[in-house]
Amino acid sequence: MSLEAILRTNRVVPVVVLNDVAEAVPLAQALLKGGVRTMEITLRTAAGLPAIAAVAREVPDIIVGAGTVTSPEQYAEAVEAGAKFVVSPGLTPKLAEAAREHGISYLPGVITPSEVIMAMQEGFYLLKFFPASLFGGHGVLKQYASVFPQVQFCPTGGIDQGNASSYLSLPNVVAVGGSWLTPKETLKEKDWRRITGIAQESLGSILTPIRWD
Numbered sequence: 001m002s003l004e005a006i007l008r009t010n011r012v013v014p015v016v017v018l019n020d021v022a023e024a025v026p027l028a029q030a031l032l033k034g035g036v037r038t039m040e041i042t043l044r045t046a047a048g049l050p051a052i053a054a055v056a057r058e059v060p061d062i063i064v065g066a067g068t069v070t071s072p073e074q075y076a077e078a079v080e081a082g083a084k085f086v087v088s089p090g091l092t093p094k095l096a097e098a099a100r101e102h103g104i105s106y107l108p109g110v111i112t113p114s115e116v117i118m119a120m121q122e123g124f125y126l127l128k129f130f131p132a133s134l135f136g137g138h139g140v141l142k143q144y145a146s147v148f149p150q151v152q153f154c155p156t157g158g159i160d161q162g163n164a165s166s167y168l169s170l171p172n173v174v175a176v177g178g179s180w181l182t183p184k185e186t187l188k189e190k191d192w193r194r195i196t197g198i199a200q201e202s203l204g205s206i207l208t209p210i211r212w213d
Contacts, residue, residue: 003105007175024051034199042067056082133158
């Protein structure tokens with residue numbers, strides 16, 4: 001499945017930071033129970049890669065990706081762990097080369113028009129807009145829709161249940177990502193029922209119900 005297809009059918013993507021690998025599988029199961037069928041586990045902690053491997057192995061119904069990938073070496077490690085897509089906060093020629101080498105879906109990050117153009121020249125037309133809230137957010141993406149009509153975005157950074165639907169109303173926003181679905185205190189308490197509830201509340205308030213036939 002292409003990255004665009006993944007995001008168009010999973011328009012809310014939890015961005016997850018884990019400190020304990022043991023949390024990965026029950027968290028994925030809780031999100032899945034709440035209707036969320038994809039998750040991005042970041043490589044900001046040592047738990048990231050083994051958590052991706054655990055979810056890929058034990059919760060195959062959820063599409064797990066690797067986030068905060070900043071080097072070709074991390075890209076290779078994410079693929080080996082079982083990530084179905086890779087996300088970066090930015091883009092470099094070496095990361096673009098790694099994406100082409102490994103062949104799995106890649107979502108590079110951009111902010112400025114020059115970065116968007118560079119990404120297009122590297123062959124990427126589905127881009128992460130990060131950190132959205134600090135760089136104009138909704139207003140900038142609305143302008144980009146006419147300047148870069150061939151480009152689609154997944155904004156992250158400052159996205160929450162209150163503003164997600166505003167972003168998703170834009171014609172060039174295919175999905176949004178955020179950490180509000182997996183609050184730190186809820187993970188610490190291992191309150192998986194609450195995670196399921198947040199997922200259900202978020203999808204119910206942000207999206208028109210999707211049928212999973």
